[in-house]
Amino acid sequence: MSVTTLLTKIALERLGYVVPTARLQTEVLPKMEALAERSGYGSLSLFLQAISQMRDTHPHFVSFVDILTINETSFFRQQRQLAMIATNAQRMYQQLKRPIRIWCAACSSGEEAYSLLFLLHEKGVPCEIIGTDIHQPSLRIAKRGTGYPKYRTRNMTPTQLQRFVTVQEQTADVRLEFRDQIQFQYHNLIAHPPPRLGRLSQKQAWDLIVCRNVFIYFSAEQVCTVVRQMQGVLSEQGELWLGVNDTVQGYQSFLERKSQTGFKYFVSKLGDKVNASSISKEKDAQSKDTVWQSVSGAIQREAWQEAEQLLETLYRHPKSDKGRVLTVQGLLRLRQHDFSQAQRQLRKASIHARREPSIPYFLGVIAHKQRQGTIAKTHFTESIQRDVQFWPAQFLLGQYAYKEGQHTVCTAHLSQAKNRLHHPMSNFFQSIYPHLVESVHNNPKDVELLIEHYLSQLD
């Protein structure tokens, strides 16, 4: 694969970005080459291959994002539209009589989120705002709220300047009393579920989602997927506002487009939030599969937090396979040696997937790790009761019998395991097993050799 193709692929898969060819050639590739060299990789190709496996928080991945993203923003950017959003927030507040919850997505260094805060402050509307972005250096500025280049305040009126910021010769700071009123968080729109607000359930949490001037960089499919997710967390009267130049296709089945003095925004189609029935089953399955693929990718990159967030999205999916989601959540806990939480998740998983043999098997693995042999054996036995073909449980029971000197029992279990080694396991098991379970079972050939070894010892 050429470096251009590889770079384009990573940009699309990890950030949702479609990088225009001209920008790629004149700006992105030269900067990437310099970064690859600085980072000690022999070639750009090797660097990109490494990047594709890195977790989002890896310093090299952060630098990669830095080159690709365009973080241009300012206070009161597209101010007529912002004023319209603030007017609607005020109307919502009069109805709801509680602080208005705002998710300012892809907020760059925070100017947009602060501008909303200032506007609502002017109107006396209490609000809770979370600002998110994928670009770590911008987020650091947002959290600090100081040292903004002065020209970014160019759209503010003299009264606003006086009230909300302190201006120095070259820079401007948000006034202290406004600085800690917004939570800024790292968030990748195409990989993470929408952020939560405190302990509030994510479902229908957000009255306003403001996501401006980022979709222009995304593929049409990515925009549609992200917008679909946002719709799922809009409150009953919630509104989604995109930038004036942003477009979205394929939203008609779940969003209604509204227009106010020339500005478009979107509201959820009635009833859709509850059962998502208006998107076709096929699309639903596709989006679920895509998220499972992302889970698998995150696990391979050992991006545990990302995997957990994705699993939460899957869990809430109206047609999610809850047993599978809970099992993988349990296994992630198991990897972190949080055995009690892992057991809890797996027991819950078992309620949803009563016939799945791998769940008691994993419970057995936990008991085994905790040196509770008797309990482990009970779980492995249950696993075989669920599916007699499930050789990993037979194999471990054989090992227990071997250690306990029960040669006949051992031979029986190991022979059964050997006969079934090539029997196809459930998709459920196959999909989660290789990445998550540290054991000899990853390669049936190895297991076969081990079984032969044990059996020859018994002869």
Ligand SMILES: C[S@@+](CC[C@H](N)C(=O)[O-])C[C@H]1O[C@@H](n2cnc3c(N)ncnc32)[C@H](O)[C@@H]1O
């Ligand atoms: C042009 S700025 C827009 C900032 C602000 N919304 C505005 O309109 O002024 C685009 C922002 O989107 C962020 N971004 C790009 N891809 C993203 C992704 N996949 N997830 C979250 N943020 C992303 C970039 O880091 C950048 O800060």
